[in-house]
Amino acid sequence: MKGKERKLSPAELKRKEAYERLCQEMEQAGYRKRELTVGLLAANTLSLLLSLPFAIAITVIYFLVNPQGSFQLSSLWWLVFFPVFFLLTAVHEFIHGLTWSRFCSRGFGSIAFGVIWKALTPYCSCSEPLTKGQYILGGAMPTLVLSLVLSAAAIALARPFLLVLAVTMVLAGGGDMLIIAKLLCYRPEGREALYYDHPYECGLTAFER
Numbered sequence: 001m002k003g004k005e006r007k008l009s010p011a012e013l014k015r016k017e018a019y020e021r022l023c024q025e026m027e028q029a030g031y032r033k034r035e036l037t038v039g040l041l042a043a044n045t046l047s048l049l050l051s052l053p054f055a056i057a058i059t060v061i062y063f064l065v066n067p068q069g070s071f072q073l074s075s076l077w078w079l080v081f082f083p084v085f086f087l088l089t090a091v092h093e094f095i096h097g098l099t100w101s102r103f104c105s106r107g108f109g110s111i112a113f114g115v116i117w118k119a120l121t122p123y124c125s126c127s128e129p130l131t132k133g134q135y136i137l138g139g140a141m142p143t144l145v146l147s148l149v150l151s152a153a154a155i156a157l158a159r160p161f162l163l164v165l166a167v168t169m170v171l172a173g174g175g176d177m178l179i180i181a182k183l184l185c186y187r188p189e190g191r192e193a194l195y196y197d198h199p200y201e202c203g204l205t206a207f208e209r
Contacts, residue, residue, distance in 0.1 A: 008200055011114055015199035018127060022196065023205075026129075030209045032190070036182050037203030047174030050181065055167045058151045066158040073160060081164065088169060089122055092142040096124035096176075100138035100197075104128045112199075129194035129207060132183065139180050143173030179203055 008016060023033055038046070063069070097111035104110035110128045126138070146169040154162035183195065183204065190208035198204050 009114065011112065012200040015112060015125060015127065019196070019199045019205075022129075026194075026207045031194070031207040032209065034186075034206045034208070035198070035201075035203065036179075036186055036206055037198055037201040038178060038182065040202055043175055043178055043202045047178045048171065049174075050177040051171050051174030054147070055170045058147070058154075058166055058170065059163065062151075062155050062163050065155050069158040069160070071160045073164075077161060081161070084165065085168060088146060088165065089172065092146060092169070092172065093122050093124040095142040095145055096138055097126070099141045100124075100126040100130065100134070103130055103134040103138075125199055126197040127199070129196045132193065132195060135195040135197070135204065136180055136183065139176045139183075143170065143176055147173065175202065 101108045101111050112125045115122045150166035154166050188208040193208040196205045
């Protein structure tokens with residue numbers, strides 16, 4: 001999804017201006033820019049393909065450990081599920097920001113949160129360039145933390161509701177998996193490379209020299 005294909009919010013426009021200034025500064029410092037972004041439609045499809053095997057694995061382990069367990073859910077379970085899901089989604093994005101902020105000179109001042117309402121896609125954006133390891137750690141941490149905690153609790157307590165939440169969090173982290181996979185497949189030509197979270201598209205920008 002390109003910025004020109006949808007109307008950017010005021011916050012996104014502000015970040016776009018800051019991004020364009022950063023690109024100029026990095027180019028003046030001898031860096032070359034390469035955008036590693038993915039359209040939302042492709043991101044939704046590929047992220048599902050990446051995350052589905054992990055979701056299946058968690059489900060299989062759950063039933064192997066709890067072969068006699070019941071998977072019955074209350075008829076009103078969805079009244080609890082959706083509020084908890086939205087809360088966990090917020091926690092997911094907060095973990096992104098918390099992790100990345102540890103590597104930023106301005107801490108949380110370099111982190112922005114928002115929602116692309118047209119696609120109902122929440123996001124967390126970091127406005128400072130990061131190393132490859134820093135970016136991957138911040139990208140992977142929410143899915144690792146939430147899915148591991150919820151999966152362990154679901155398996156240990158034999159609670160199908162927790163299993164549904166664990167699987168949902170894994171699937172919700174598919175977009176992060178896709179971006180991390182794209183970054184891992186990227187081979188910079190220069191010796192030095194920094195990675196900047198794209199301010200309004202799904203993906204990131206690589207600066208190398």
